[in-house]
Amino acid sequence: xxxxxxxxxxxxxxxxxxxxxxxxxxxxxxxxxxxxxxxxxxxxxxxxxxxxxxxxxxxxxxxxxxxxxxxxxxxxxxxxxxxxxxxxxxxxxxxxxxxxxxxxxxxxxxxxxxxxxxxxxxxxxxxxxxxxxxxxxx
Numbered sequence: 089x090x091x092x093x094x095x096x097x098x099x100x101x102x103x104x105x106x107x108x109x110x111x112x113x114x115x116x117x118x119x120x121x122x123x124x125x126x127x128x129x130x131x132x133x134x135x136x137x138x139x140x141x142x143x144x145x146x147x148x149x150x151x152x153x154x155x156x157x158x159x160x161x162x163x164x165x166x167x168x169x170x171x172x173x174x175x176x177x178x179x180x181x182x183x184x185x186x187x188x189x190x191x192x193x194x195x196x197x198x199x200x201x202x203x204x205x206x207x208x209x210x211x212x213x214x215x216x217x218x219x220x221x222x223x224x225x226x
Contacts, residue, residue, distance in 0.1 A: 106208050109136025116195065124199035131193040132156065137185025137217060140209035144201035149174040149184060149194045156192030157221050158184035167221040168192060183212045
């Protein structure tokens, strides 16, 4: 058993190669092989977001605070609110982040395949990001 007390592992800023804006990531778990789960509590400041990316085994997001946005390639931008749960299937190209005028925090959970949890792509354009989202609950 491993126990990590709240605050015992420092939060780190998001890598500017993979994020636009200010992001803070607090590790939750990164299991050693043969375990696969990885998880972080991620806080996006207003306007901050990930680049487009995929996960080889999918990704689960649980929104805990604030208001955010997400989009899968070819789909509409959706609004995210506390309590919303999002599943991106394996290989599904997507992005997620805060709303332009509000911060958003989520718990992100993904699993490693051959040591990899994510494949990064290019930044989300301002035009795509600023597209009006579908209202929550649609």
